[in-house]
Amino acid sequence: MTKTFAGWRLIALYAGLALIVVLLLLGSGVHPAVAGGRLWEGAFGSPQAWRGTLRQMMPLLFAGLSVFIGLRAGLFNIGAEGQLLVGALxxxxxxxxxxxxLGMVLGLVVGALAGAVWTLPAGLIKAYRGGHEVITTIMLNNIALLGTGALVAGPLKAPEKQMPTTPMLETQTRMPSLLRLDGTNGAVWTLGSPEDPGVRAMGRLAFEMNLAIPLGVVLILAFGWWLARSVRGYEVCAMGENPVAARFAGVDTRRTTVAALAASGGAAGLGGALLVLGQEGRFFAGFSPGYGFDALGVAILAGSSPVGIVPAAFVFGALNKGALSLQVIDVPKGITGVILGLLIVAFAAARVREARNDD
Structure with a gap:
């Protein structure tokens, strides 16, 4: 097969995927151009839309890194959802x-440790008994979901609230804002500047971003450097490529398996911690709409470099935010999930073609 023919096949695949999206939208009774405009407006059309997109993006940075760490070690961590919930609570x-x-700093540390500890059963079972991590992490997801739900509906519930939720954190315990925008008069506050308390009380806050996203980007870059420049990073990659060869080369694959899954869980737990300390300010029933499951797509879309997690999380965040606007014109929210799935298929097809060209 010539490269030209393979390229045309890829173009045909992309055209077919686009046609599927068009047909789904037409089947919902909505013109694709109208749906596209709504999607764009919902994700980027105003400061409030950008705020929502970044709010959706932030947990996907950490959950995506969580899944990515496992994939680089040859492990498929499906448990980021549960690890995020445990870390958040x-x-x-x-x-x-x-x-x-002090409570904020301790909260970050405890959240990351809780996520890491939550993966230990899966890591130990994989390392010493050969149990597949997909099965064990899925089971731990269910335990985390039911366990955190029971705790927040019982002993940890705020007495004055009707819904299952913890008390709201005080302002000084929460992550400071990096940038805020008053939607009424355009006033801007940066980190460390005094804020007009009426902005939040009267619903005038048009845009806000705290330190969580910059922290996530720095963590991703640091992990990429560690993976490429350290001996332990080389061992993780070697085990991910071929665990048998890595074992013969002297890599302690048992220890590396446990450590990689613990680091993976720690990243997801840190994402949950930042959600509590930042945009949410509390833990409640239904805390995560599925960030840990979207993270699977983020990690796959990121490719072989951890830096790819940032644009992948942004794309997922924008589509998730834009999907809320589509529901106004009676487009099912599941359409966005289909679009995300087709994006992953298109990316995978491009990767396959690239691999064949290299061969």
């Missing part, structure tokens, strides 16, 4: 007990 409990800046 642990952070909320810690920050309520130890308030102020």
């Amino acid at each position: 642990a952070t909320a409990t810690t920050a309520l007990a130890v308030q102020g800046p």
Whole structure:
């Protein structure tokens, strides 16, 4: 097969995927151009839309990194959802007990540790008994979902609230805002500047971004550097490529398996911690709409470089935010899931073609 013919096949695949989206939208009774405009407006059409897109993006940075770490080690961590929930609840409990800046710092540490510890059963079973991590992490997801739900509906529930939720964190315990915009008069506040309390009270806050996204980007870049420049990073990659060859080369694959899954869980737990300390300010029933499951697509779309997690998380965040606007014109939210799935298929097809060309 010539490269030209293979290229045309790829173009035909992309055209077919686009046609599927068009037909789905027409089947919903909506013109594709109208749906595209709504999607764009919902994700980028105003400061409020950008705020929502970044809010959707932030947890996907950390959950995507979580899944990516596992994939580089040859492990398929399906448990990012549960690890995020456990980390979030642990952070909320810690920050309520130890308030102020110290509570915020301890909350971050405890959230990451909780996510890491939650993966230990899966890591140990994989390393010492050969149990597949897909099965064990899925089971841990269910335990985390039901366990955190029971705790927040029982002993950790705020007494004055009807719904299952922890008490709201005090302002000094939460992640500081990096940038805020008053939607009424255009006033801008940056980190460390005093804020007009009426902005939040009267619903005038048009845009806000805290330190979580920059922290996520720095963490992703640091992981990429560690993966490429350190001995342990080489061992993780070697095990991911061929665990048998890595074992013969002297890599302790058992230890690396446990450590990689623990680091993976720690990243997801940190994402949950930042959700509590940042945009949510509490833990509640239904805390995650499925960030851990979207993270699978983010990690796959990122490709072989951790830097790819950033644009992948942004794309997923924008589509998730834009999907809310599509529902106004009676387009099912599931259409966005189909679009995301088709994006992953298109990316995978391009990767296959690239691999064949290299051969």
